[in-house]
Amino acid sequence: MTIKDKDAPTRHPIEWEDPAFYDEQTLDEEMRRVFDVCHGCRRCFNLCDSFPRLFDLVDNSPTGELDSVKSEDFKPVVEACTLCDMCFVNKCPYVPPHPFNIDFPHLMLRYRAVEQQKKSTPFVQKEIVKMDRNASLAKPFAPLVNWALDEKNTLTRPMIEKVTGIDKRAFVPKFEKETFVAKSLKNSIPANEKAPGFGEKVVLYATCYGNYHQTSVAEAALKLLKHHGVETEVLYPGCCGMPLLEQGNLSKVAKTAEHIADIFAPWIDKGYKILGLFPSCTLMLKQEWPLLLPQQNNIQRLAKHTMDVSEYLVQLIKKKGFPEKPHPLGDHVTLHLACHSRAQNIGAKAAELLRFIPDTIVNIIERCSGHGGSWGMMKENFDTALYVGTPVFKQAIHHQNKYIASECPLAAQHIRQGMEVQIVDVSSSDAHQKSLFHHAHPLEIFAYACGLTTL
Secondary structure, eight states: OOTGGGSOOOOOOOOTTSGGGGOHHHHHHHHHHHHHHHHHHOTTTTTSSHHHHHHHHHHTSSSSSGGGSOGGGGHHHHHTOOOOOHIIIIIOTTOTTSTTOOOHHHHHHHHHHHHHHTTOSOHHHHHHTOHHHHHHHHGGGHHHHHHHHOTTOTTTHHHHHHHHOBOTTSOOOOOOSSOHHHHHHHSOOOOOTTSTTBTBEEEEEOHHIIIIIOHHHHHHHHHHHHHTTOEEEEEOOSOOSHHHHHTTOHHHHHHHHHHHHHHHHHHHHTTOEEEESSHHHHHIIIIIHHHHOTTOHHHHHHHHTEEEHHHHHHHHHHHHOOSSOOOOOSSOEEEEOOHHHHTTTSOOHHHHHHTTSTTOOEEEEOSOOSOTGGGGGBTTTHHHHHHHHHHHHHHHHHHOOSEEEESSHHHHHHHHHHHHHHOOOOSHHHHHHHHHOEEEOHHHHHHHHTTSOOO
């Protein structure tokens, strides 16, 4: 092994503007090269459903090798990839700079980009991921829309399933009547001048989920930052484009990235750090955008100045201390570490944050919840998503902690549903067990311990 082989894993820029990127024969050759390595290794057999599908294809082929697998049979392998990055970050021994140069998630992304260019993405799926447009249409009718989207609504959900392909059992994000940005403008909170963090300044990127769907998490983050003395501006220039990335629409993701990076650039010039509210969005700013647009200066600067909210708060508290100590919760926390948080290689910052709460044990679950963004909602994927997440659900029940948390709000709801599926016998004891669990975001739990919010 050479010194270079021991270097930290690295990722190559995504050559989406090169016409060769979309050449189907070249893509097929690369997929066969990578799949052959994966077939020989099989270290990722239990990460997600992509790898079992691939290995079954090979094992059930006439020769038991990749050479007798038809290229058209690769599509289910691609469809099962949620772009969680766990194979690249945690499992694969052949990522760059290894000569095999394996980047499985970005190969799946390339396949989807080719499909996108061929206009083979179904119309409804393309419309579902237009987050800002959809929110603007739904917000004025939020109570009615939320009633229709409720998974317990046996009248509307079967119809929605037929039209959109979203499984009638799956949680679908609800809409707030008022955006977080609007709320923050109406209820401006000054930074605590007596707090040790006074003088720090950040921009909180609200994200589409925090702005439209679960403003309580964004409100908790804002209150925590102001409580610790941090001058905080709230911005929401638009969705980060992760749903578009999942579909391989790289040109629209790049356009979005340039627009948002240009808006953040003046704040970076003034010395502000940019804080991403949810791990998937933070990962887009830190990693995916720079790989899509490696020559774009504002994109690269934004990546260097972006932090996860929990990451920032832990760093601030360790460096400058508390304005006042959090209060004990009276129980412990089970924390699911989101895949896109782990992919940032920043450590378990949400767990560190929660461990600042006195007398609190944090039991970490480091495994995929199975949801995978919009992928896990679809009818053809929902049962698989529950199956993949079963070890997470069982661990969460086993710990018997009152508080169940995940940094990813979609994973959190999927874990809630999965736990309910596991508690199948709704006898008095099981019903009581189900009522013991309180699902919340880590920032909401920490803000509650600091006396800033209720749960």
